[in-house]
Amino acid sequence: MSLVDISVKLAILADAAKYDASCASSGAKRKGNGKLGNATGVGICHSYTPDGRCVSLLKILLTNFCIFDCVYCVNRISSNTQRARFTPEEIADLTIQFYKRNYIEGLFLSSGIIQSPDYTMEQLVRAAQLLREVHQFNGYIHLKVVPGAAPNLIELAGRYADRLSANIELPTPVDLSQLAPEKSFEQITSAMGNIADKIQIRRRSPTVIRNPEQTLALPSVEARTPVSGKLNRFAPAGQSTQMIVGATPSSDVTILETARDLYNRYQLRRVYYSAYSLIPHHDSRLPGIAPPLLREHRLYQADWLLRFYGFDLSEIASATENGQLHADLDPKLAWALRHPARFPIDINRAPRHELLRIPGLGARNVDRIIRMRRISKLRLADLIALKVPLKRARPFVITADYHPSISELDRLSTARSRPVQQTLFDVAPFHADKRRS
Template structure:
């Protein structure tokens, strides 16, 4: 099979992996080197679903020894198969880079022969790019759960980011649909990466010349909608991963029905807006001070598809509003629907010098129709708005407005 045909098959197979953001890498160009990664990342082009990427995103192979029922590349699937050699991936990466198509590589793979064998192949690609071709662009490698500590150490030496996918939100889900995998094995791989990342940071504090290990950290991905698991459990799993392993991101990927589907899997994909709401809730947990139990109480274990999770929380807690933007602490301002982290920080700086008015908020491009029922300013105090049964209609975006937002845009900005 020629390289062009392999690329067609393996690039298409890689589209199911969403955990490919490049933000966080800071490799600088060196004399005689090739490529660079600077600042906030290298995202320049957009996929049809709104994700911004400029990475060569492929699988090393879609052959796999596992039979995960939700995966199109499972061993029992009749999908067309292909396999790159490490040398072919290196050549493709350099050729694409020199044509200015990409600025980095996202390389994943099915598990071929064993986790260690597959990881050796992935590491060989990264090692060849870094050592033989002095490639300084972004490299994201899959960390195959169950691979040896030595191979994980080598991968982190050459890659900017590593990712071991948790795939499903609970161990029970994995046992049902992917019995060859487990949370324990994936969690151990994540722990090894976390330990090495922290160790590298400590070493670099003592000596800036100490080698970096996965400087952009690690990420993971969970399928949404492949099992009946509610959003509360999905977000609780994500929160535990952030807490235990200091992950940079947890990516949520809506389940996509595949041919010859297992009877235990749904026939239809979940609404894409569910993925969108999970990203919004994830941002609230990480940057706004919310807890899973606040966003999803026991009586409501799934996120509302009609409104964003911060607005849903505010409508359940109307007694906490209105909030005086001239007096309220930062923690409370972050809970006002329509106020994002950067906006709140600007408000805190401005109010040191004068009383905030609606005009000040308008200058900061705050969505006033959305915010006004929940705040008090020097020239505004809501009356009976919070008691109105039609308040949700007044403050939530219309269906037409909602369709303009992509999951990736909200996941990047987090202005909720």
């Protein structure tokens, strides 16, 4: 294959992959051990594209041929898009060449469904196997799991990959059956359950890194190595999923409900919210305009509150209008304005979980405050030094030299709590992609 042919295919298959929001390369940590590649635990963004998104992995499809007809997808069978297909060998070579030049941290490989879920999954696994066993590649690999693929293929995928993901695609089973008739919620969640179980088992017993095998036949799929009886490694960076936002009328609270259930049931590392993006040749059943990117941003903020700030979904829902998060207030501020009785909170005395409730105060600054207040009482000037946005935080805090008047909080809640309906034409000033796990 000449460079030109590869380049043509690369253009088509990168184009086809760009709607997947995930590009995280974090969560796995291992030394190079004299091989090519390592994983540092924190992701490295090797570049940024003009849409402000980070490039940390070679994110491509094995092929964009697809027998499915998911309305929102540019690669659906009924789409008039250009098609191409890489061989697993070409993908492995390309990954290695890019990696050696420090363009990427590894590979994120997905695919359209060709022939059958099993056949497609086998091709993905083959590419990962070539990288690990022929090229002795020790960098990051994220493989997409094709729902409906046989459990033994998922076992193999987890052996080679750092992260696995099965996309939930849409917030509800009804949404899915309308826009992706060949997919089912049940099939997708059962793939997630399968992955979660395998990861769970490894937590309890020690795993080994499989001996390199020179054979190119797919190796045995037993979870344990025949020699030591220990478990093979399985997706050390866990699993994630992606949900498309704004392609169906499902509300933010519905979306967050699904996300919460997935986090709880399958111990996902991340749920990615991807604002529905207009695709070439798009179907008239879809909205003709994309949702504002701000909506994505607010969902990520709410997601963070649920996972790292001790918020309950019902609390976030209490500060929404018709199940939609506020456009002009971040979800924590919206909640605080609805619950003025919880404030002000004394910076110098309140426990950590209460400090986390203060608008404008992030988890990092909360920990700094706790460290500092052991030595001396904090004043407003200290908050300024910590770069706390005082405009937002001030009405909610008590410091050694400051106590807000009750009228201050009152004024704020009447002035700002009137909801403004978010229009479709809002231009999003925010950006959420740098949040990674």
